[in-house]
Amino acid sequence: MDDTAEVSARQNRQEAPPSKGSREPDGGDVPRDYKYEYKYKYEKGKDEDEAGENKDDEKAGDGGKGDKKDKDGDDGQKKPGNRTPIIILIVIAVIAIIAGLIFWLMTRNQESTDDAYTEGNAVSIAPKVSGYVVENRINDNVFVHAGDLLLKIDPRDYLVACDQAQANLDAALAQEASAEVDLHTTKVRAPANLAEAQAQLAQARANLAQSENDSKRQHGVDPRATTQTNVDQATTAVRSNTANVQSAEAQVSVAALVKETIETAEATLKQRKAQAEQAQANLAQAKLNLSYTDITAPQDGQITRRNVDVGTFAQAGEQVFYLVTRNVWVVANYKETQLDRMRVGQRVDIKVDAYSDLHLTGHVESIQGGSGARFTAFPAENATGNFVKIVRRVPVKILIDHGLENWPFLPLGLSVEPTVYFK
Numbered sequence: 001m002d003d004t005a006e007v008s009a010r011q012n013r014q015e016a017p018p019s020k021g022s023r024e025p026d027g028g029d030v031p032r033d034y035k036y037e038y039k040y041k042y043e044k045g046k047d048e049d050e051a052g053e054n055k056d057d058e059k060a061g062d063g064g065k066g067d068k069k070d071k072d073g074d075d076g077q078k079k080p081g082n083r084t085p086i087i088i089l090i091v092i093a094v095i096a097i098i099a100g101l102i103f104w105l106m107t108r109n110q111e112s113t114d115d116a117y118t119e120g121n122a123v124s125i126a127p128k129v130s131g132y133v134v135e136n137r138i139n140d141n142v143f144v145h146a147g148d149l150l151l152k153i154d155p156r157d158y159l160v161a162c163d164q165a166q167a168n169l170d171a172a173l174a175q176e177a178s179a180e181v182d183l184h185t186t187k188v189r190a191p192a193n194l195a196e197a198q199a200q201l202a203q204a205r206a207n208l209a210q211s212e213n214d215s216k217r218q219h220g221v222d223p224r225a226t227t228q229t230n231v232d233q234a235t236t237a238v239r240s241n242t243a244n245v246q247s248a249e250a251q252v253s254v255a256a257l258v259k260e261t262i263e264t265a266e267a268t269l270k271q272r273k274a275q276a277e278q279a280q281a282n283l284a285q286a287k288l289n290l291s292y293t294d295i296t297a298p299q300d301g302q303i304t305r306r307n308v309d310v311g312t313f314a315q316a317g318e319q320v321f322y323l324v325t326r327n328v329w330v331v332a333n334y335k336e337t338q339l340d341r342m343r344v345g346q347r348v349d350i351k352v353d354a355y356s357d358l359h360l361t362g363h364v365e366s367i368q369g370g371s372g373a374r375f376t377a378f379p380a381e382n383a384t385g386n387f388v389k390i391v392r393r394v395p396v397k398i399l400i401d402h403g404l405e406n407w408p409f410l411p412l413g414l415s416v417e418p419t420v421y422f423k
Contacts, residue, residue, distance in 0.1 A: 129158065129293060154293070165283035194256055211238040301325040330418055345364060362400040364420060
């Protein structure tokens with residue numbers, strides 16, 4: 001085998017050079033020149049192999065860069081998909097800002113609250129007289145009209161009281177008539193009594209004068225011409241007539257009080273008239289108490305919280321049921337920060353939570369002259385202790401103008417949401 005061809009074959013096979021003692025298959029020794037030539041070519045081939053490996057590494061590196069570029073290319077294609085949530089969030093934020101701006105523009109002249117309730121007149125019905133209920137014409141939650149008979153209390157005791165009051169009135173009227181007759185009689189009798197007393201006084205004085213003259217004659221004659229009895233009788237007559245004169249003078253003094261006597265008779269008549277009027281008032285009160293046994297509806301409304309039935313003993317002044325009237329309004333407790341532009345007469349739209357189809361309109365009727373906390377049983381005392389500022393609420397009364405025309409009844413205490421329009 002040619003040496004050059006063998007070296008080339010070994011180089012191609014990348015075989016190691018033969019050792020010093022190695023021999024070819026044909027058994028010949030390796031020449032020295034061939035050994036150096038082979039060593040040179042082997043090292044040169046080794047360097048070329050290393051250079052080739054480096055080139056392969058560079059190519060491999062270039063291939064990695066290509067893969068990276070491909071990956072970057074793939075990432076570049078995926079970037080729009082990754083940015084989609086951010087874009088969506090931005091769009092949502094913009095829409096929310098626009099919607100908030102529109103909402104603010106639409107509601108900047110409005111104030112609403114959910115702290116609002118329907119209110120009305122709940123009339124407490126109580127009997128004015130006591131007694132057993134003998135008739136009941138109502139039931140729970142029924143509608144009644146003004147003047148309808150609701151309850152009837154046993155009237156027998158009050159009928160007896162009426163009869164007694166009527167008898168007392170008749171007696172008082174009779175006494176009044178008698179006093180009136182006495183007055184007329186006194187007006188005639190009193191002057192006549194005075195004249196009679198004066199006449200009796202004149203007669204007594206005449207008798208006295210005559211008895212004095214007789215006594216003087218008896219004492220002036222010769223004792224032999226008269227008797228002691230005649231003298232004594234004349235003296236006694238003088239004394240008796242003197243007493244009669246004094247008595248007549250006293251009667252004249254009494255009879256002279258004609259004016260006072262008439263005034264006394266007039267006062268008696270007035271007293272009898274007053275007694276008759278009192279009896280008349282007692283009769284009227286008895287009849288009024290009798291009428292109170294019929295409990296009627298003071299106005300149109302709905303019966304609520306009835307706690308009475310036939311056989312119940314109703315106490316005077318004790319509540320037996322409520323009558324809720326048709327007159328309904330709204331009391332809205334607005335925050336004090338919402339009252340800056342609120343004025344009486346402004347339009348109000350009202351939504352009722354219980355009835356979604358019911359929409360009411362009204363106006364601000366009045367604003368209470370103080371917050372709800374001011375009129376509590378124990379108002380806050382902010383001058384002592386630590387102070388924590390709390391936003392107060394002020395009740396605003398809203399009258400309902402429209403919306404209840406075709407609605408049968410709106411209960412009290414329902415939650416509503418009023419909106420006040422400032423323009």
